[in-house]
Amino acid sequence: MLNIIICGAPGSGKGTQSALIKDKYNLLHLSTGDLLRAEIAAKSELGRIAEGYIANGQLVPDEMIINILDKAIEEKEAAAQYNGLILDGFPRTVAQAEALEGLMQKRNKDLSVLLDLTVEEDELIDRLIKRGQTSGRSDDNLETIKKRLDVYHEKTEPVNDFYKKQNKYVSVEGTGTIEEIFGRICEVLNKY
Numbered sequence: 001m002l003n004i005i006i007c008g009a010p011g012s013g014k015g016t017q018s019a020l021i022k023d024k025y026n027l028l029h030l031s032t033g034d035l036l037r038a039e040i041a042a043k044s045e046l047g048r049i050a051e052g053y054i055a056n057g058q059l060v061p062d063e064m065i066i067n068i069l070d071k072a073i074e075e076k077e078a079a080a081q082y083n084g085l086i087l088d089g090f091p092r093t094v095a096q097a098e099a100l101e102g103l104m105q106k107r108n109k110d111l112s113v114l115l116d117l118t119v120e121e122d123e124l125i126d127r128l129i130k131r132g133q134t135s136g137r138s139d140d141n142l143e144t145i146k147k148r149l150d151v152y153h154e155k156t157e158p159v160n161d162f163y164k165k166q167n168k169y170v171s172v173e174g175t176g177t178i179e180e181i182f183g184r185i186c187e188v189l190n191k192y
Contacts, residue, residue, distance in 0.1 A: 001083060001110075002083055002084035002192055003085045003086075003087075003104070003109055003110065003111050003112050004021065004111075004112055004113055005086075005087045005090070005091070005111065005113075005114040005115070006021070006086060006087070006114075006115045007115070007156070007160070008117030008118065008174055009121070009124050009152045009156075010148045010149060010152060011123075011127040011128040012124065013117055013127075013174050014031075014088050017117065017178075017182060018031065018086050018088040020178075020182045020185075021182075021185060021189070022086055025086075025189065026082055026083045027084050028073075028076055028077060028082040028085050029086050030073065030086070030088065030090070031088040031089050032069060032087075032089040032090040032092075033089045034088075035072055036050045036054065036060060036065075039068070050064065054139055055138060057139065057146075057148045058147075059151060059155060062096050062099065065090060066099045066103070069090060073085070073103070077107075084109075085109075087100075092156045092159065093158075093159065094159055096159070097159050097162045112168070112192045113168050113169075113188065114168055114169050114170070115185060115188065116171045117172055117174035118174050119175055121149065125145055125149075128140045129141075172185055172188060
């Protein structure tokens with residue numbers, strides 16, 4: 001089983017690359033952002049609460065995310081055969097990484113690797129502004145982008161150290177064409 005975390009700052013290309021990885025390696029793709037947006041679109045109670053955090057550039061509380069993810073893994077794993085998981089946008093804090101370890105152990109699974117897409121901050125801002133113009137995502141405006149990047153540096157970057165200690169961290173250059181970046185990722189994943 002190939003169980004991957006793909007991470008990087010907002011705008012690093014996690015969603016784009018996750019879709020390619022999912023297809024090539026037949027993995028169950030779970031994006032906490034997509035799961036949250038689905039809750040918001042459904043206007044569920046959870047969605048309304050999450051929307052308040054997201055609109056302010058903040059992370060949704062750990063316990064809420066962990067419960068959503070646990071439920072999604074259980075529902076989707078039972079529905080089809082996969083060669084593993086790709087987690088996109090999770091974990092975003094060390095507490096979430098620790099909780100993920102518990103979720104994986106509960107399912108007798110191990111994390112194979114954390115792929116960290118690294119991109120210069122100016123490039124990230126440009127990408128997110130452009131995405132906001134085409135997608136209409138309310139969190140892709142300059143003020144919120146800057147808050148999201150600050151939160152990423154403060155809370156999410158320490159997750160890399162958590163996985164470095166386990167020798168499961170790999171940095172991947174996240175600039176270039178989609179195909180070039182995917183090629184770099186495949187070089188790493190083919191070792192697993």
